[in-house]
Amino acid sequence: MSVEEGGMPGLGRPRQARWTLMLLLSTAMYGAHAPLLALCHVDGRVPFRPSSAVLLTELTKLLLCAFSLLVGWQAWPRGAPPWRQAAPFALSALLYGANNNLVIYLQRYMDPSTYQVLSNLKIGSTALFYCLCLRHRLSARQGLALLLLMAAGACYAAGGLQDPGNTLPGPPAAAASSMPLHITPLGLLLLILYCLISGLSSVYTELLMKRQRLPLALQNLFLYTFGVLLNLGLHAGGGPGPGLLEGFSGWAALVVLSQALNGLLMSAVMKHGSSITRLFVVSCSLVVNAMLSAALLRLQLTATFFLATLLIGLAVRLYYGSH
Numbered sequence: 001m002s003v004e005e006g007g008m009p010g011l012g013r014p015r016q017a018r019w020t021l022m023l024l025l026s027t028a029m030y031g032a033h034a035p036l037l038a039l040c041h042v043d044g045r046v047p048f049r050p051s052s053a054v055l056l057t058e059l060t061k062l063l064l065c066a067f068s069l070l071v072g073w074q075a076w077p078r079g080a081p082p083w084r085q086a087a088p089f090a091l092s093a094l095l096y097g098a099n100n101n102l103v104i105y106l107q108r109y110m111d112p113s114t115y116q117v118l119s120n121l122k123i124g125s126t127a128l129f130y131c132l133c134l135r136h137r138l139s140a141r142q143g144l145a146l147l148l149l150m151a152a153g154a155c156y157a158a159g160g161l162q163d164p165g166n167t168l169p170g171p172p173a174a175a176a177s178s179m180p181l182h183i184t185p186l187g188l189l190l191l192i193l194y195c196l197i198s199g200l201s202s203v204y205t206e207l208l209m210k211r212q213r214l215p216l217a218l219q220n221l222f223l224y225t226f227g228v229l230l231n232l233g234l235h236a237g238g239g240p241g242p243g244l245l246e247g248f249s250g251w252a253a254l255v256v257l258s259q260a261l262n263g264l265l266m267s268a269v270m271k272h273g274s275s276i277t278r279l280f281v282v283s284c285s286l287v288v289n290a291m292l293s294a295a296l297l298r299l300q301l302t303a304t305f306f307l308a309t310l311l312i313g314l315a316v317r318l319y320y321g322s323h
Contacts, residue, residue, distance in 0.1 A: 019272075022265055026281050029262035031288025035296050036258065039251045047247030051235040053256055054100060055244070058231050060260035062224035068217040086222035088208050093226035095201035097234065102194040109187025111180065116157030118183075118191055120150045123279055125199030130275050133203050145319035146276075149283045152311035156286045160305035161293055202275040209271040220267050280319070283312050 040046055106115055127146050130136055138146070183191075209219055235244070269277050287309055293299045 022268060023277070023281055026262055026265040026269065027285045028288055029258045029265070030282055030285030031290075032258060032292055033255065033262075034289055035292040036251060036255045038293075038297055040249060040255060042247075047242075047249075048245075048252060049235070049238070049241050049247075050104070051231065051238050052242070052244050052246075052248075053252065053259075055228070055231040055235050056256045057259045057263070058224055058227040060256060061220065061263050062228055064260065064264060065217045065220040065224060069215070069221065073217070082214060082218075085212055085214060086225070089219070089222040090226045092201060092205045092208065092223055093230050095197055095204065096227065097230045099194060099197050099201060101234070102190060102197065106187060106190055106194060109190060110183040113157065114183050115191070117154045119195065120153035120157070121191070122195040122198040123150045123153070123283075125195045126202050126275050126279055127199075129199045129203040133207055134274075136274075141318045145315040145317075146279070148311045148315035148318065149279060152283060152308040152315065153286065155304050155311065156290070156308040158304060159302050160286070160290055160308055161299040162302050164298070164300050199275075202270070202278060205267075206270040206275050209267070216268060216271050219271070220264065223267075276319075280316060283315070287312065 037046065040048075110118075123146055127138065127143075131138060205223070209216070212219060266278060266281075269281065290301055290305050294301050
């Protein structure tokens with residue numbers, strides 16, 4: 001039985017404690033991303049190019065993996081370097097890169113609130129590819145748990161936080177801009193594509209990492225090498241704009257570092273856990289996000305937030321409580 005199945009038989013308490021700590025850290029980092037990004041704002045805008053942050057995050061992950069192998073934290077495989085096994089990670093990097101860019105283009109064809117609500121469909125697409133590609137069968141309880149996760153994400157996006165200075169319903173970003181709810185047919189098509197690619201990229205990477213008998217740090221080295229090359233090309237082809245480090249502050253550096261560390265934690269989840277475990281981590285991070293936003297940005301928690309928290313708790317209980 002793999003770690004994600006919940007019971008973890010045969011694992012000692014120290015290892016189980018490390019696994020739990022890793023999931024908690026990842027949840028905290030996911031939840032802290034948006035508040036930290038908000039603290040980077042200057043005059044209401046992010047002062048650096050988003051592509052710069054993505055490129056630096058990939059580069060940081062690559063350097064951390066290389067350092068891990070060099071100092072011997074993870075053993076290098078015996079014999080010749082298995083470079084042929086690096087090629088499949090190019091597809092992972094391409095899928096992740098396509099998804100990151102789709103997020104940007106989606107904003108042109110729908111308002112932020114609609115995107116936040118409908119993007120929760122990627123939970124369903126991930127579960128679908130998880131069953132098809134990894135040949136896992138979900139029980140009725142587990143299926144219901146994932147539906148509850150989707151509902152929780154939609155509830156939170158619909159109004160889990162509110163700026164006390166705004167009287168308009170919905171998330172603060174939508175309220176501040178007074179943007180009406182809308183989505184175009186092309187936007188809906190791109191959203192479906194985004195959800196499918198999101199689920200496929202997660203499950204494909206999990207399948208790849210579990211099939212290869214290589215150290216995780218080496219697999220990450222392959223993945224992030226392709227990721228750096230891809231994002232370097234996207235950054236260079238993005239047209240004129242701020243330089244790579246222009247506009248960066250201490251908060252921005254913290255965003256890059258936390259995203260890099262969280263990416264490494266998630267790769268461990270994919271190898272030793274599952275894509276479904278990742279879904280629960282991301283959903284639970286909504287609670288952390290809301291608490292930090294209330295504390296740091298002085299946003300107000302609404303009744304919808306507490307409903308979303310309840311749904312997440314029920315989902316966790318349903319999915320893992322049956323084991």
